[in-house]
Amino acid sequence: MKRSLLTLFALLTVLGMLLAGCGPAATEVPTEAPMATEAPVATEAPVVTEAPVVEVPVTVTIGFTSSITGSQEVSSKRQVNGFTLWMNQVNEAGGIHLSDGKVVTFASQTYDDESNKERVQQLYTTLITEDHADFLISPYSSGLTAAAAIIAEQNGKVMITTGAANDDTYKQGYTHVYQLYTPGSLYLKSTIDMIKSFNPAAKIAVVHEAESFTQSVVDGLIPYAESQGFEIVLQESYASDTADFGPLINKIVDSGANVLLGGGHYPDGSTFARQISERNVSLEYIALLVAPADSKFSELGDAALGVGTSSQWELSATHTELEANNLGIEWYGPSGADFATAYEAKTGDKPTYHVAGGYTAGLVLQKAIEMADSIDPEAVNSVLETMNIMTFFGGTQFDTSAEAHGLQINHEMVVAQWQKNAAGELARVVIWPADVATSAPLYPIR
Amino acid sequence: MQQINLLLLSLPDGILLGFVYGLAAMGLTLIWGVMNVINLSHGPIIALGMFGTFFIFSRLGLNPYVGLIPVAIIGLLLGILIYIMAVHRIINAPHLSSLLATFAVNMIIIGLSTAALTTSPYNVDFSLSSIQLGKITLLGTRLAAALVAILFAGGLYLFLYKTRPGKFIRAVANNRAAAELMGIPSTKILALSFGLGTMLASVSGALIATFFPFNILSGGSYELKSFVIGVLGGLGNPIGALFGGLILGVLEGIIPAFLEASWVPVIEFGLFVVIILVRPTGLFGAKK
Numbered sequence: 001m002k003r004s005l006l007t008l009f010a011l012l013t014v015l016g017m018l019l020a021g022c023g024p025a026a027t028e029v030p031t032e033a034p035m036a037t038e039a040p041v042a043t044e045a046p047v048v049t050e051a052p053v054v055e056v057p058v059t060v061t062i063g064f065t066s067s068i069t070g071s072q073e074v075s076s077k078r079q080v081n082g083f084t085l086w087m088n089q090v091n092e093a094g095g096i097h098l099s100d101g102k103v104v105t106f107a108s109q110t111y112d113d114e115s116n117k118e119r120v121q122q123l124y125t126t127l128i129t130e131d132h133a134d135f136l137i138s139p140y141s142s143g144l145t146a147a148a149a150i151i152a153e154q155n156g157k158v159m160i161t162t163g164a165a166n167d168d169t170y171k172q173g174y175t176h177v178y179q180l181y182t183p184g185s186l187y188l189k190s191t192i193d194m195i196k197s198f199n200p201a202a203k204i205a206v207v208h209e210a211e212s213f214t215q216s217v218v219d220g221l222i223p224y225a226e227s228q229g230f231e232i233v234l235q236e237s238y239a240s241d242t243a244d245f246g247p248l249i250n251k252i253v254d255s256g257a258n259v260l261l262g263g264g265h266y267p268d269g270s271t272f273a274r275q276i277s278e279r280n281v282s283l284e285y286i287a288l289l290v291a292p293a294d295s296k297f298s299e300l301g302d303a304a305l306g307v308g309t310s311s312q313w314e315l316s317a318t319h320t321e322l323e324a325n326n327l328g329i330e331w332y333g334p335s336g337a338d339f340a341t342a343y344e345a346k347t348g349d350k351p352t353y354h355v356a357g358g359y360t361a362g363l364v365l366q367k368a369i370e371m372a373d374s375i376d377p378e379a380v381n382s383v384l385e386t387m388n389i390m391t392f393f394g395g396t397q398f399d400t401s402a403e404a405h406g407l408q409i410n411h412e413m414v415v416a417q418w419q420k421n422a423a424g425e426l427a428r429v430v431i432w433p434a435d436v437a438t439s440a441p442l443y444p445i446r
Numbered sequence: 447m448q449q450i451n452l453l454l455l456s457l458p459d460g461i462l463l464g465f466v467y468g469l470a471a472m473g474l475t476l477i478w479g480v481m482n483v484i485n486l487s488h489g490p491i492i493a494l495g496m497f498g499t500f501f502i503f504s505r506l507g508l509n510p511y512v513g514l515i516p517v518a519i520i521g522l523l524l525g526i527l528i529y530i531m532a533v534h535r536i537i538n539a540p541h542l543s544s545l546l547a548t549f550a551v552n553m554i555i556i557g558l559s560t561a562a563l564t565t566s567p568y569n570v571d572f573s574l575s576s577i578q579l580g581k582i583t584l585l586g587t588r589l590a591a592a593l594v595a596i597l598f599a600g601g602l603y604l605f606l607y608k609t610r611p612g613k614f615i616r617a618v619a620n621n622r623a624a625a626e627l628m629g630i631p632s633t634k635i636l637a638l639s640f641g642l643g644t645m646l647a648s649v650s651g652a653l654i655a656t657f658f659p660f661n662i663l664s665g666g667s668y669e670l671k672s673f674v675i676g677v678l679g680g681l682g683n684p685i686g687a688l689f690g691g692l693i694l695g696v697l698e699g700i701i702p703a704f705l706e707a708s709w710v711p712v713i714e715f716g717l718f719v720v721i722i723l724v725r726p727t728g729l730f731g732a733k734k
């Protein structure tokens with residue numbers, strides 16, 4: 001009996017000690033964890049000097065398609081130029097150094113999607129399954145990106161989208177697709193605010209390309225314009241390959257509109273602007289999507305004068321480190337001037353927002369890899385969800401709700417307009433918001 | 447009332463554009479009429495005509511209407527070359543062979559031109575002053591293009607009915623074997639016919655370039671319109687094609703007055719199907 005009691009006591013004592021030993025340890029882990037992050041740099045630093053981490057070069061492949069041919073060619077090529085500039089700069093600077101010794105440099109794999117959705121899906125599948133791309137950048141345009149996003153998501157690949165503003169792509173329940181551009185539904189918000197300051201009773205005609213991006217713009221524009229008291233006197237869409245805008249221009253004139261908002265992409269927008277000018281249509285203001293944001297638009301000559309656009313980025317209103325500091329947001333990457341200088345040195349061309357978007361897609365991916373300290377796609381995906389930075393392109397923060405995961409929520413647009421400078425040459429200037437404007441709006445145009 | 451107003455505003459534009467569409471379709475239908483070949487390289491040849499105007503005006507500084515002469519000559523020679531290289535050997539083969547041969551030419555032209563010219567849009571920054579008739583605006587470039595199209599159509603009519611080679615073409619179109627028995631050099635006549643077809647296509651492209659921007663792929667939509675017009679006017683009937691073009695141009699002008707502009711292609715191609723089903727010889731009869 002005594003032995004049994006002794007044995008039981010001994011067992012209980014050992015069990016008690018074990019429990020006591022386990023208990024504090026379990027509670028101490030969290031308290032020690034911060035110490036591990038705060039102090040180890042100093043305490044572990046000597047270890048590094050004793051046994052330096054062996055650098056292991058790693059090449060990360062970024063896959064994307066570009067529209068070398070087809071309707072998206074102009075903007076797509078600029079986007080790729082921007083991305084390529086970023087990639088070359090990172091590689092020339094020695095890549096990204098991770099704490100485990102990996103030195104990450106980048107390679108790109110790309111194909112011509114011919115501005116064709118079907119081809120995009122086929123090529124993104126190839127990029128993932130045959131080329132083993134580690135990360136993806138979107139093609140240019142919302143329509144092509146919507147097609148690519150499905151493939152990226154199905155294969156669990158992180159895709160940074162640029163040149164893809166349509167909100168709908170980010171409302172499909174995807175968890176690996178992240179948008180850099182201001183969503184389409186907010187595209188013309190600033191333009192409406194500007195028009196209100198000049199003519200609150202303006203009658204607006206909305207004539208746009210029948211395409212997913214433009215539809216998302218219109219879906220956001222019309223309720224906002226109406227909420228500001230504007231009357232929409234005409235709303236009509238046209239096919240992407242429309243060449244003759246005569247009947248539509250007649251409708252605009254007949255509707256009594258004094259403001260035209262719409263357009264779509266470069267080919268149709270430039271044609272539209274030219275034909276409005278040829279017919280001497282009297283409008284107080286014209287804002288077209290995408291086309292006037294391209295430097296090629298000035299080739300229209302006087303037809304370009306006064307035409308406005310919403311721009312994702314303009315060098316003259318570029319975002320700065322000071323702005324980031326004032327907002328309490330982390331600044332990342334080069335200044336707008338440094339980016340523009342590097343781009344001009346490479347191409348001899350001034351960067352448009354398409355170029356800046358392409359560059360920033362790479363920059364955001366670089367930041368995500370640095371934050372994750374890993375090239376593991378899921379680790380990178382996790383930090384993208386928490387990212388809140390400002391680059392020269394603007395704020396970058398993503399919606400993490402289930403309804404709109406990956407939607408951009410912290411990037412703002414400016415209103416630009418083609419005006420003549422002192423030398424009588426056409427130049428695109430920022431006219432709104434007033435605090436970043438470089439010129440007063442030309443209003444009314446004619 | 448508003449619709450009638452819009453219709454009156456848009457109708458003149460449609461008519462003027464219709465003549466140019468008609469000219470493009472005349473080229474397609476002439477080739478079909480003479481040798482039963484559907485020329486699938488029609489679209490890129492129209493686009494090459496557009497680039498002809500671009501280079502003549504923007505690079506050489508010549509008036510685009512003066513530039514029509516070299517464009518027409520080059521178009522004629524290009525057509526003869528295409529006939530000799532791609533069409534002649536399969537002229538008596540089933541239709542599929544000629545379709546494939548001209549499709550191959552189509553792909554070659556598009557491929558080479560894309561490499562050389564990209565698919566970026568090009569503009570010919572040329573304008574003639576417009577005429578204002580009340581609320582109606584007649585653009586000078588469209589008016590001039592319509593006049594040139596009428597001149598070319600008239601010239602083709604005179605060529606086919608009043609000249610010896612023209613009569614040879616009609617004879618070959620009517621009965622090639624009989625024409626050969628009469629001593630008509632059918633191979634040369636077929637090559638000439640193909641050349642004339644491509645000449646009309648390139649001239650129509652050159653005219654379109656004076657008012658619409660373009661790239662090497664732009665000819666595709668005019669090729670499709672040419673098919674619709676060809677069926678409307680009667681395949682193989684070049685003069686019927688001119689009227690078919692007018693009908694299509696008018697439709698494009700008036701449909702947006704009543705419906706959204708995006709309905710235009712739906713109605714155009716719906717009409718195409720209806721004509722094929724109800725009156726396959728076209729409104730003006732097929733080749734005679």
